[in-house]
Structures are given as C-alpha cells and as structure tokens.
Amino acid sequence: MKARIAAVGDIHLGEDVRGKFRERLAGIEERADVLLLAGDLTRHGTVEEGKVVADELRDLPIPVVAVLGNHDYHSDAQDTITALLNDAGVTVLDDASTVLVCHGERLGIVGGKGFGGGFAGKCASEFGEPETKEFVRHTKDIAERWRIALKELQADHRVVLAHYSPVKDTLEGEPKEIYPFLGSYLLAEAVDAEGADLILHGHAHLGTEKGMTPGGIRVRNVALPVLGRAYGVYSLNGH
Amino acid sequence: MAHEAPQYVAARVQRALAEGENTHELGIRVDVRGDQLFLRGKVSTEERRTRLAGVAGEAAPELKVRNEITVVEIRDPGEEESL
Ligand SMILES: [Fe+2]
Numbered sequence: 204m205k206a207r208i209a210a211v212g213d214i215h216l217g218e219d220v221r222g223k224f225r226e227r228l229a230g231i232e233e234r235a236d237v238l239l240l241a242g243d244l245t246r247h248g249t250v251e252e253g254k255v256v257a258d259e260l261r262d263l264p265i266p267v268v269a270v271l272g273n274h275d276y277h278s279d280a281q282d283t284i285t286a287l288l289n290d291a292g293v294t295v296l297d298d299a300s301t302v303l304v305c306h307g308e309r310l311g312i313v314g315g316k317g318f319g320g321g322f323a324g325k326c327a328s329e330f331g332e333p334e335t336k337e338f339v340r341h342t343k344d345i346a347e348r349w350r351i352a353l354k355e356l357q358a359d360h361r362v363v364l365a366h367y368s369p370v371k372d373t374l375e376g377e378p379k380e381i382y383p384f385l386g387s388y389l390l391a392e393a394v395d396a397e398g399a400d401l402i403l404h405g406h407a408h409l410g411t412e413k414g415m416t417p418g419g420i421r422v423r424n425v426a427l428p429v430l431g432r433a434y435g436v437y438s439l440n441g442h
Numbered sequence: 443m444a445h446e447a448p449q450y451v452a453a454r455v456q457r458a459l460a461e462g463e464n465t466h467e468l469g470i471r472v473d474v475r476g477d478q479l480f481l482r483g484k485v486s487t488e489e490r491r492t493r494l495a496g497v498a499g500e501a502a503p504e505l506k507v508r509n510e511i512t513v514v515e516i517r518d519p520g521e522e523e524s525l
C-alpha cells in the first residue's frame with residue numbers, strides 16, 4: 204500500500220486572508236492521507252495569526268502534522284501558537300516524532316524547524332565569539348535530536364518534516380549570499396545517518412522544489428511560492 | 443550630507459521590509475538603479491504587494507518605486523509524485 208502525503212509550507216496566514224487557505228483544502232481527503240505543514244504558518248508569529256491558522260485547519264478530514272518556522276517565533280508566542288494548533292487537532296512537532304497509520308502501514312514523521320549554518324565546505328563553525336558558537340550549536344543540537352528520533356522511530360515509511368533546508372539543491376533561485384540562513388548540511392547528515400524516504404521543507408520562497416541529500420534521500424521544498432499550487436502530493440510506495 | 447551609496451539605500455529598504463511590523467517580508471529583492479528603486483519577489487495578495495511598495499517608498503522617499511513584485515497564483519494540487 205502507499206501513503207499519500209500532502210505538504211505545503213510558508214502559508215503565512217493572517218486575518219487578511221482568513222478563509223482562503225481552507226477553501227484550497229477542499230477535497231484533500233480524496234488526494235491524500237495526511238497533510239504536513241512545513242512551518243511559517245503565520246507572518247508575524249502573533250497569537251491572533253495563530254488563531255487564524257488553527258481555524259483554517261480545524262476538523263480537517265485527514266490528520267495534520269506541522270512544524271513551526273522562523274516567522275512563527277517572531278513574537279515569542281510559539282508556545283501559545285502550538286497550543287492553539289493542538290486544540291484544533293494539529294500535531295506540532297518540535298524535534299520529535301509521531302506515527303500515523305495509513306492503510307494498515309505505519310507512517311513515521313520526525314519533525315522540527317531546523318536552522319541555518321550553511322552547507323559543507325562553506326559553512327559556519329562552532330568557533331570564536333559566543334554568538335557564533337551559539338548559532339552553530341543550535342543547529343547541531345537540532346540535528347542530534349533528529350538523529351535520535353529517527354533511530355528510535357518504528358515505522359514502515361519515514362518522513363522528515365522541517366522548515367529550514369537540509370540541502371542546497373532546493374535553494375536554487377535564492378541569492379547564494381543568504382544560503383547560510385536558509386539551511387544547514389548538518390540536518391541532511393543526521394537524516395542520511397539513520398535513513399528516511401523523504402525530507403520536506405519550506406523557508407526558501409525563491410528556491411526549487413526538487414533535490415536530494417548526499418546519501419540519496421529525496422528532498423522537496425514545499426514553500427507555497429515554490430509549488431505555486433495549494434499543496435504537493437507525494438506518494439510513498441510500499442517496499 | 444554626502445550622497446548615500448545606492449547599496450546602503452537598497453539595504454535600508456530591505457531591512458524596512460523585513461523588520462517592519464506591517465510587512466516582515468524577507469524574500470524581496472531590492473535594487474537601486476539611478477533614481478529608481480526596483481522591488482522583485484512574490485507575495486500572496488495584491489494588498490501585501492501594495493503595502494510593500496508603500497513601506498519601500500517611505501524608507502527611500504527620494505527614489506521612484508518600481509514595484510515588480512508579483513502575486514503568486516495558486517493552482518490546484520495537480521498530479522501526485524510517486525516516490
Ligand atoms: Fe516563509
């Protein structure tokens with residue numbers, strides 16, 4: 204059996220677009236078994252915007268799993284936004300995993316926002332000022348939590364859901380100068396070490412949809428402006 | 443006052459778009475050419491497109507804003523990709 208995954212990121216909802224996103228989700232249960240949201244659900248990360256997102260997702264006929272993005276942290280209301288989403292039935296992953304059952308098979312999802320730092324050979328190191336070290340350490344800690352979550356994950360299909368990118372392939376179209384703020388190879392390295400069938404991310408609005416990790420895991424940038432469609436649908440076939 | 447270098451003007455506008463409380467738009471490219479300020483990128487609504495041009499104009503009142511930002515057309519989900 205296959206698991207059909209609908210995914211989109213960077214929906215950046217707010218009061219001004221209330222109702223529009225939900226409209227685009229009509230009939231999603233015919234196309235997909237689960238909806239994954241790759242962060243940047245809001246624009247300014249306010250509680251008000253969090254309520255709009257929760258209302259748009261409430262009682263959808265398929266399960267919804269989300270991670271937050273940098274915008275959702277901007278107003279220091281990420282915990283409240285998470286609680287609002289939980290109340291609306293959305294699972295929010297913060298460097299954690301969840302397992303859903305689709306057609307009798309287990310779909311395991313490891314999710315978290317991820318962070319930046321850059322890509323192998325052209326990246327920041329944990330060296331120098333405390334601010335630099337803290338930046339790099341944040342990404343390293345996240346990558347380590349993903350690695351452990353993947354190691355412990357018992358599932359037939361394995362998907363990683365992130366906001367920041369694990370590879371630069373899917374950043375193609377973004378100015379090279381900002382790559383270190385768009386993702387980190389440490390994320391890909393962790394996933395390659397434990398294995399997964401697919402990595403989904405957002406954040407790079409000007410990037411490209413398709414890429415691959417050095418270990419050969421498919422990566423899809425599902426940022427809404429990149430997709431240009433309501434959501435992408437990826438089907439994972441049984442082995 | 444010395445004439446401000448176009449790079450600094452562009453950077454100031456970009457910051458205003460990214461950090462402005464009513465915008466927080468990080469994905470906009472800003473270029474200054476002569477007396478013109480070019481904005482390029484994609485946003486989700488016409489209203490956001492207009493608002494960005496307004497904020498850019500306030501940050502660089504001496505320049506003529508050329509708003510080349512487009513509103514993303516959202517199509518149907520389309521075909522699934524089999525992996
Ligand atoms: Fe975004």
Ligand SMILES: [Fe+2]
Pocket residue numbers: 243272273274366405406407
């Ligand atoms: Fe983002």
